[in-house]
Amino acid sequence: MSGGLVPIDQNRPADLTQAVHFGHNRPEESPETPGKVRPDATFVRKVFNDKLEFSDGGDVEYWAFKDPDDDKPFPSTPIRARQGQVIHTTIETAINVHTIHHHGIEPSTFNDGVPDSSFTVGSRYTYQWRASRAGTFFYHCHRNAPLHVQMGMFGYLILDPPSGPGTLYVGGPQYDVEALWAAYDIDPTWRDYNHASGEKNAIADRTRLNRFRPRYFTINGVDARRSRNNPKTTVRARVGQRVLLRHLTGAYFVNVVRFPAALAPVVHMSDGEPLPAPTPLPGNRLETTTAERYDLILTPTAAGTHTVTYEFRHWLTGALAGTATAHVIVT
């Protein structure tokens, strides 16, 4: 037996009356958490707005999540817990309606934070889940996600093994210094949209969420010219120390990350799971797209300032659109 031609397209007549409302015709709720148990770790994340400023004097509005005691962070206040713990993440939507999706965490559908398959949160909801893995994850709003993620509604989610920080995962490598560097590109024109822009009739309200034309290229919201001594984009280590870089592609353009050979980058994990084997990064070059995470251990072999360059390449043409930088200062 060999095979043949199997039609994929059934040419089924489609009822389009509801199809176009998929994803934003869902209830807006603040329900009780099903099967709520006593958590091992709790986090509250409240929605807020602020501005990011750049070296050219420009600024843009951003929306993000923060711990109520935090000031106005960017990216959102990280969530950090341990593998095996039962975790409660409470969203206080505060401004408009939102969700939290814990990206890479695989909870029940009800706790997945996806409007299409559950609900948006009107005022408050406690997501309940148990951390099966250790590794690098992130959390973000999944309502009108093209806009809400671009506006900045994301933050790191780090799960340490039961032994705590300093080891990547059970049986995995140890590290001395840690860097959380999230690539993020910004289209200022998207700041003219409101929370629901494009949800109902994109053509009528002139929303173009397929047209992403970023002007700022950043790591953690910091552009290249301001990156050198900024704690968001610089870590310090001694020769021979192991620097764990938890990379997150928050950009919508394609990232090509170039490491100096003196940092000897080795990839250990991606998306919260160990690679088949620790892999010296081929060509010291990492190509990555939105929402991927890579955990690399950098072991600087020489003193000096070693700069990691993040290229942002046009999603359709591949042309270089801009660069951002981050630094390992080695003494």
Place this chain on the structure above:
Amino acid sequence: MDATETLASRRTALKYGLGTAATLVLVGSGLLASAERAAADVVNAQLFALNGERVMIDGLVVPVLGFGSAPDRVEIPGGRLEVETGDTVNLTLTNGTGRQIGLTVPGIPGVPGTPVPPGASRTISFTAPDRPGTFVYIGTIDGSADTGRALGAAGALVVRARGAAGSIEANFPGALARARRQPLFGTQAAAIPTEIVQERTWLFAELNPATARDLAGGRVALPSDPEPEYFLINGVSGMLAVEDPATFLEGRAGGLGRPGDATLVRMIDTGRAPRSVHFHGNHFWVLSHPDAPWLVGAFKDTVRIPPGTVVDVLFPMETPPDSMPVVERAQKYVVHDHIEMAETASGGHYAGGMVSESVFD
């Protein structure tokens, strides 16, 4: 056979045919007049190049030029051509359009690309590779494969290991040996699937209506500027892709750290942009990657697919491991391109783009 029965039969073939070849032959040949199996190592099939129209998810009608498995209807994408390693493939291409239509299969040398003139018919013969894998056939329109891709003239070509469709090792040599995961909660050993229970092909395509009208009207060169307006999986988007039985995943869930109906998903990107495909509910093993072979065997939740290439993954369909409490009733999760522009339709309508679902029974 009404539409419902057709769908049910197809899904049965897809789900069970892999383990039992005879089922696939019976159901498949009963269903598909265009596909004949003359001998064990010869696959004959017919493709009809046709003009047509498609209604996008917001109601816009867009011209297409694609392949049908019968002369009376265009299909977007073209049918999945299933062969085994080393098969002789005889594809009879009948050109029902007014353009010169040829065929190209990137990665398979020796496929004659000579165009078929309007109204003519020609049999294109080639030998399937000795190595199994996922490929795409693309119609060239007046010599341009880019035009073919932009108008919908593309379909999957699946080359399976001879007599071993369900074997991960036979179809993706070395991938299973590399596969790795950490113990659940740091302590509990968890399994890795050993065979393919069912499979899907996802053909990702972008569509810009203005470009499509130009190209359908005779232009060949693609304009360089415009962002696509529609982002399609297997020719549909948004809720239509969520409800498309050729696209969404459905299967029996295993247990915590135990695979259920492990599903091979062959993801083909025919667009200009890469894809960054994220599955909710389960991680997946990367079985093939075109430019980062070091990712083969990694258990990821999001994977980059460079434009014009294929990434094959295995979705275990295990109980979502972070559930608290573990839920016994059916669960469903979205899967989507995380390059968020591709989740839109005509500039918004999130999630009206490249999105589908996995349903855990």
